[in-house]
Amino acid sequence: MAAGRVLVYGGKGALGSTCVKFFKTKDYWVGSIGHSNNDDADANFLVTTGSLTDQEEEVTSQVAETLGELKLDAIFCVAGGWAGGNAASKKLTESADTMWKQSVWPSVIASRLAALHLKNGGLLALTGAQPSLAGTPGMIGYGLAKAAVHQLTQSLGGQKSGMPPDSVALAILPETLDTPMNRKWMAKADFSTWTSLEFVAELFEKWTCGHDRPVNGSLVKLVTRDSQTQFVVV
Amino acid sequence: MAAGRVLVYGGKGALGSTCVKFFKTKDYWVGSIGHSNNDDADANFLVTTGSLTDQEEEVTSQVAETLGELKLDAIFCVAGGWAGGNAASKKLTESADTMWKQSVWPSVIASRLAALHLKNGGLLALTGAQPSLAGTPGMIGYGLAKAAVHQLTQSLGGQKSGMPPDSVALAILPETLDTPMNRKWMAKADFSTWTSLEFVAELFEKWTCGHDRPVNGSLVKLVTRDSQTQFVVV
Numbered sequence: 001m002a003a004g005r006v007l008v009y010g011g012k013g014a015l016g017s018t019c020v021k022f023f024k025t026k027d028y029w030v031g032s033i034g035h036s037n038n039d040d041a042d043a044n045f046l047v048t049t050g051s052l053t054d055q056e057e058e059v060t061s062q063v064a065e066t067l068g069e070l071k072l073d074a075i076f077c078v079a080g081g082w083a084g085g086n087a088a089s090k091k092l093t094e095s096a097d098t099m100w101k102q103s104v105w106p107s108v109i110a111s112r113l114a115a116l117h118l119k120n121g122g123l124l125a126l127t128g129a130q131p132s133l134a135g136t137p138g139m140i141g142y143g144l145a146k147a148a149v150h151q152l153t154q155s156l157g158g159q160k161s162g163m164p165p166d167s168v169a170l171a172i173l174p175e176t177l178d179t180p181m182n183r184k185w186m187a188k189a190d191f192s193t194w195t196s197l198e199f200v201a202e203l204f205e206k207w208t209c210g211h212d213r214p215v216n217g218s219l220v221k222l223v224t225r226d227s228q229t230q231f232v233v234v
Numbered sequence: 235m236a237a238g239r240v241l242v243y244g245g246k247g248a249l250g251s252t253c254v255k256f257f258k259t260k261d262y263w264v265g266s267i268g269h270s271n272n273d274d275a276d277a278n279f280l281v282t283t284g285s286l287t288d289q290e291e292e293v294t295s296q297v298a299e300t301l302g303e304l305k306l307d308a309i310f311c312v313a314g315g316w317a318g319g320n321a322a323s324k325k326l327t328e329s330a331d332t333m334w335k336q337s338v339w340p341s342v343i344a345s346r347l348a349a350l351h352l353k354n355g356g357l358l359a360l361t362g363a364q365p366s367l368a369g370t371p372g373m374i375g376y377g378l379a380k381a382a383v384h385q386l387t388q389s390l391g392g393q394k395s396g397m398p399p400d401s402v403a404l405a406i407l408p409e410t411l412d413t414p415m416n417r418k419w420m421a422k423a424d425f426s427t428w429t430s431l432e433f434v435a436e437l438f439e440k441w442t443c444g445h446d447r448p449v450n451g452s453l454v455k456l457v458t459r460d461s462q463t464q465f466v467v468v
Binding site (some may be wrong): 053088094109 | 338396
């Protein structure tokens with residue numbers, strides 16, 4: 001008998017893989033959604049098609065077939081990407097389009113999955129970004145996509161949002177996650193301000209169990225100083 | 235000799251048509267961008283293609299060919315649409331996708347046009363929505379798209395955003411605009427709280443001339459009571 005059932009959207013990414021692995025050590029049934037399989041997961045739901053509505057259809061039909069009437073304790077959407085560029089950049093529209101597809105599409109589909117399969121009192125966690133709480137002139141496409149995720153979180157936390165009763169939707173807002181890619185591209189940064197992926201996975205598990213869970217609709221900053229992370233509700 | 239040159243993105247819509255007409259009465263050269271021509275405009279730039287990057291290429295190449303080295307006094311992006319639906323709606327992803335294309339695509343392309351063709355000290359006005367300052371559980375796709383426009387505005391108002399020196403980017407945040415469609419669909423509403431399209435067009439013209447222009451990056455609420463409208467910077 002599993003401790004519970006969770007889905008990780010972006011389960012093959014750096015943070016996603018850490019979450020899949022961590023929840024498996026806690027005896028959860030773990031499903032992974034993404035463009036490639038995570039062999040540590042109990043089930044994989046592949047995203048292969050083009051448009052947002054096609055991806056939703058592809059993902060929701062697979063998940064419905066696997067789960068049937070079983071409900072989920074939590075859904076974590078940790079899919080995402082990064083691109084820089086201001087309005088003078090020739091790649092402005094390209095980066096806005098890519099960021100939308102990488103951050104907002106999975107977040108909207110995860111919201112739909114939550115409406116369909118999350119148990120009463122369950123948890124949906126999306127991934128925002130602290131810089132998007134204000135303007136981000138050097139990374140316009142990234143900033144606006146994450147701002148959309150923030151407002152989506154606030155919508156899901158409101159009355160009659162379509163989420164199951166007593167469930168909680170929130171977004172984590174990291175500064176910088178301590179991923180291999182970030183280590184590679186920002187090799188000279190101060191890593192003591194970066195948030196470890198294990199911390200996020202542990203936090204997700206605590207919230208899944210109802211410990212220290214922020215209120216519905218919360219934007220939750222992850223603030224790391226001297227390698228110690230605290231979460232601060234905006 | 236024209237009083238100045240402005241572009242209206244969405245120049246065939248209700249607000250757009252009013253703006254085109256108003257600026258013509260003030261002797262401006264007016265270009266209209268949209269899916270169909272506005273015969274009142276001096277020039278029309280048609281949007282016919284599919285993707286965001288294709289639309290950008292289509293619009294920027296036409297505008298560049300027409301303007302050459304001439305600069306614009308202002309760009310008004312008043313393209314947009316509306317769709318309801320919460321997370322339980324089967325049409326959640328469809329409405330998010332449509333709202334993104336109708337509100338965010340034109341706003342991003344208008345930002346690119348501003349970086350390329352706005353004069354120093356020029357004005358870019360985008361269109362947000364007051365409800366998106368918080369969650370919008372009954373209209374999730376609409377809310378998140380407008381929230382993206384708000385954060386885009388803040389980005390454009392920041393340092394090194396790629397906008398021309400001394401130019402101002404802002405967004406108007408209406409509650410309800412007094413359009414024929416809104417009259418049709420909300421026939422029993424209190425129209426004395428709706429903002430007239432002529433008010434918006436006049437305000438745009440004042441701001442274009444530099445009168446009462448809010449600071450760069452402003453989100454500007456349009457608040458109408460007893461048929462009188464004030465603008466309030468958030």
